[in-house]
Amino acid sequence: MKNIAVIGGGAAGLMAAGVAYENGASVTVFEKNQKLGRKIAITGKGRCNVTNNCTETEFLNNVVTNPRFLYSADSAFSPSDVMDFFESRKVPLKTERGNRVFPVSDRAYDIVDALGAYASRCRIVHETVTDIAAESGEITGLYVKDRFYPFDAVIICTGGASYPLTGSTGDGYAFAEKLGHTVIEPRGALIPIETDDRYDLSGLSLKNVTLNVSLNGKKVYSELGEMLFTHFGVSGPLVLTASSLMKHTPINDYQMSIDLKPALDLAALDKRIISDFEKYKNKNFGNALGDLLPIKMIPLVIGMSGISEYKKVYEITKEERLKLASVLKEFPITPVSFRPIEEAIITSGGISVKEINPKTMESKLVSGLYFAGEVIDVDAFTGGFNLQIAFSTGRAAGIAASLDY
Ligand SMILES: Cc1cc2nc3c(=O)[nH]c(=O)nc-3n(C[C@H](O)[C@H](O)[C@H](O)COP(=O)(O)OP(=O)(O)OC[C@H]3O[C@@H](n4cnc5c(N)ncnc54)[C@H](O)[C@@H]3O)c2cc1C
Numbered sequence: 001m002k003n004i005a006v007i008g009g010g011a012a013g014l015m016a017a018g019v020a021y022e023n024g025a026s027v028t029v030f031e032k033n034q035k036l037g038r039k040i041a042i043t044g045k046g047r048c049n050v051t052n053n054c055t056e057t058e059f060l061n062n063v064v065t066n067p068r069f070l071y072s073a074d075s076a077f078s079p080s081d082v083m084d085f086f087e088s089r090k091v092p093l094k095t096e097r098g099n100r101v102f103p104v105s106d107r108a109y110d111i112v113d114a115l116g117a118y119a120s121r122c123r124i125v126h127e128t129v130t131d132i133a134a135e136s137g138e139i140t141g142l143y144v145k146d147r148f149y150p151f152d153a154v155i156i157c158t159g160g161a162s163y164p165l166t167g168s169t170g171d172g173y174a175f176a177e178k179l180g181h182t183v184i185e186p187r188g189a190l191i192p193i194e195t196d197d198r199y200d201l202s203g204l205s206l207k208n209v210t211l212n213v214s215l216n217g218k219k220v221y222s223e224l225g226e227m228l229f230t231h232f233g234v235s236g237p238l239v240l241t242a243s244s245l246m247k248h249t250p251i252n253d254y255q256m257s258i259d260l261k262p263a264l265d266l267a268a269l270d271k272r273i274i275s276d277f278e279k280y281k282n283k284n285f286g287n288a289l290g291d292l293l294p295i296k297m298i299p300l301v302i303g304m305s306g307i308s309e310y311k312k313v314y315e316i317t318k319e320e321r322l323k324l325a326s327v328l329k330e331f332p333i334t335p336v337s338f339r340p341i342e343e344a345i346i347t348s349g350g351i352s353v354k355e356i357n358p359k360t361m362e363s364k365l366v367s368g369l370y371f372a373g374e375v376i377d378v379d380a381f382t383g384g385f386n387l388q389i390a391f392s393t394g395r396a397a398g399i400a401a402s403l404d405y
Pocket of ligand 1 (some may be wrong): 007010011037040045130159160162166168234256375383385386388
């Protein structure tokens with residue numbers, strides 16, 4: 001019987017542990033927190049977007065870094081397999097906008113409990129693993145401080161480096177590096193952006209706008225949706241997704257702008273402005289934009305348009321009107337930095353996929369060493385794809401580690 005250690009009782013670790021036990025292995029899960037699955041409990045704002053009800057191709061299209069590496073693991077344990085897994089464990093699921101899958105109860109704890117039950121026949125040790133031991137290219141066990149525990153195989157499921165209060169403090173990177181693995185520099189992804197604009201727009205949420213991001217004139221991102229201004233800059237779904245694609249440094253090389261009227265091209269927008277100006281023709285310009293913009297944005301847009309707020313609307317020239325329209329189509333944002341990695345939803349970077357077998361998740365450098373979940377250099381957009389990665393790689397590692405060769 002194989003004697004396996006799983007480091008980390010999160011999404012990947014509990015899946016790996018449960019399946020390895022089912023396959024006849026003796027399994028010990030080391031989890032530094034007193035509770036399992038702390039990060040899962042806060043996913044999806046406490047509702048847990050557990051996977052995405054999509055095809056494998058759509059899944060891979062939503063993986064930002066190293067999608068091809070995930071092909072085997074995801075084919076073997078696809079989003080529909082993940083859904084069957086939870087539904088067969090009495091967690092009914094529902095599919096919402098964007099194929100996002102949640103428990104019907106809207107309780108992330110139902111997912112934590114189901115995974116905890118799946119791994120409940122494993123030994124659970126609430127300790128922090130401090131080192132992994134290998135001899136002649138083979139795993140021999142692990143350490144909790146000075147105490148050595150012998151194992152045939154070790155699965156590193158320690159997560160990334162974001163939201164460290166949940167337990168994921170990047171320990172797995174150090175373990176792997178010490179055993180000769182390459183760690184692609186971890187950085188925050190799905191992360192809010194600090195800006196250099198002196199806008200007083202904190203708390204303003206924009207819906208149905210398009211966020212455009214380009215680098216040296218080349219489009220990097222352009223999507224319609226929602227975003228939010230904060231005290232430090234910008235956040236919200238559009239910004240988080242864009243951040244995952246902004247891998248170039250420095251970040252202030254990117255040009256960002258908001259199309260506040262994405263449904264109208266310049267000509268149609270001009271017509272719309274003409275109609276508003278007709279309505280308010282005897283007012284000052286400063287009092288003529290209430291139908292077009294949220295109140296907080298009006299002083300800013302006026303400043304950028306170069307038109308005096310006291311100018312009578314009937315006096316505004318065609319050139320001035322067109323300039324106003326162009327500001328509405330390209331409201332600028334100046335990115336200066338990402339928020340600290342601690343605030344990132346996920347970590348991009350991690351153990352290089354070149355050194356991991358994509359079918360088994362086993363290290364190509366050390367036999368008996370496996371990786372699963374966010375610790376690997378893979379990351380995806382929001383929508384349930386990151387938990388799907390954790391479940392499919394956890395499953396692959398748990399199955400492979402439990403096999404007797
Ligand atoms: C706020 C937030 C919301 C999110 N929402 C979603 C969502 O709705 N859908 C989605 O798909 N993804 C979401 N994610 C991302 C998702 O939670 C992660 O990608 C996923 O949890 C990664 O699973 P994992 O098992 O690799 O790591 P984790 O879930 O982070 O688990 C790692 C575990 O390892 C333990 N550990 C670490 N080091 C040691 C050590 N040395 N010894 C013992 N134990 C150790 C940690 O305590 C932790 O429990 C969200 C993330 C955040 C932060």
